[in-house]
Amino acid sequence: MSEPILSIRGLTKTYRGGTRALDNVDLDIRPGEIFALLGPNGAGKTTLIGAVCGLVRPTDGTITAFGHDLARDWRSARARIGLVPQELATDMFETVQRAVAYSQGLFGKVHDPARIEDILRSLSLWDKRDAQIRALSGGMKRRVLIAKALAHDPELLFLDEPTAGVDVELRKDMWQQIAALKERGVTIILTTHYIEEAEEMADRVGIIQGGRIRMVDEKRAMMERLGTTEAVIDLAEPLGQLPSTIAAFPVELGEGRAKLIYRGGNGQGGGRAQVAQLAQALTREGIAFTSLDIHDSSLEDIFVGLLGDQAEAA
């Protein structure tokens, strides 16, 4: 496996006042992947990004990016990292083109109008290049921030809640932009509240809560490992007792014994196959049913369940 592009070890951040935003975080990011960092509000996502990007001073731990220790050789590393912040923070009186040119210069790049045009066109901002940023819609402002972050062609890009407050259409458009960046070889770390977003785009998912990384895994592996299938079968008549052939399945009776509820599977499609077998077994036993509703657990179900378990354990 290739060397991680970013390696975090024992990262801890305690703010003045004693709040521990990050608690001994270890994390490796692989080159070229999209890594989604999920967690509730105040979990430490933005602090983690801030520590890597130079906005937050870590209390303890080491961060290595591109093989450079960020504490010592921060210039070389930062020149290759881009950040799109959560807040729409930019000089609102500046024009789009000048704002992007500023970012390009700030990161030490030669002024390259052709590259700026490419970036603005790819984000559908070229027509707005001479507009003041304050005159743009919220979604366009966010694209300007992305354009600014791309102006120095970063190899590692942080997107902190890239689609917060963005309508559904624009969000899907943004997903396409992010996928295009990945195609170009950019490694992307994104935080999001929309778990659907992580499910759609991420190669790997990390779950952070209370400043600690609770789990890091391939998205598919996580869904296979923790995923389940739930099926609700409406019976034509209430059932007194489950025949042994039916009771052999992970089922229970519900709602006046007129519903048969199946919870099982492994997130690899095994659950659906087993539900089909269950339906056949019901038919063999002469148990009639009127409808069958199958639902595979989403990343969101896994996320909510995992955080719930952690909260209970705490």
Place this chain on the structure above:
Amino acid sequence: MHFNPRSAYAIYRREMARAFRTAFQSILSPVLTTSLYFVVFGSVIGARMEPVGGVPYGAFIIPGLLMLTLLGETTSNASFGIYMPRSTGTIYELLSAPVGVAETLAGFVGAAATKGLILAAIILGTARLFVDYEIAYPLLAAFYIMLVAASFALFGFILGIWADSFEKLGIIPMLILTPLTFLGGTFYSIRDLPAPWDAVALANPIAFLVSGLRYSFYGVSDVPIALSLGLTLGFLTACVVVIAAIFHTGWRLRE
């Protein structure tokens, strides 16, 4: 030490663009204020005043008035330049960029100093409309104006990092710099003050700045020019040391 000129130039260019965007506030407003001073003190009252140290009164007050505007505007400009990004959150970009204290200062302070020089040139041009004057040592005057502008731009930068509200941002220029400049020999020679006020007046560091600039204009001063230059250079060095410490510790910049 690392220094990326492109990063410094990007900051400088942006700051200059900001000044031209707010040209009325940055340039026209101080020019108007200074013109009023020249009309009232230079032409109207000055015509009835005795020359000071052989210099006609209208011309005598030019260095002091120039210093008054230069200190106020340069300090405010530099403090605003760094306070606004802190306040609006746009400082994230500066902090996440491969930019150190040298590029940041060259950009922000260089722009504030340039604005100071432009302002000084405009004020001197405006003064010419009201009073006649000759500058005895033009190169020294230009150097001294640049030195003072750079020093107070650095001071303003510290102020902009220290301030956590607009009110605090205005306190130092309004409540300290302006009164000290008025009392620092802008409108009179400190040597003409009765004892012990002449000695007390020299406790005001701005008096050394006004005196230094006046020497470069007319060859007359309340304190030796070397002392004025030394004090200004010392102040500039102290500001650089403080800013280097701020960047090193991340005080009020990084959480």
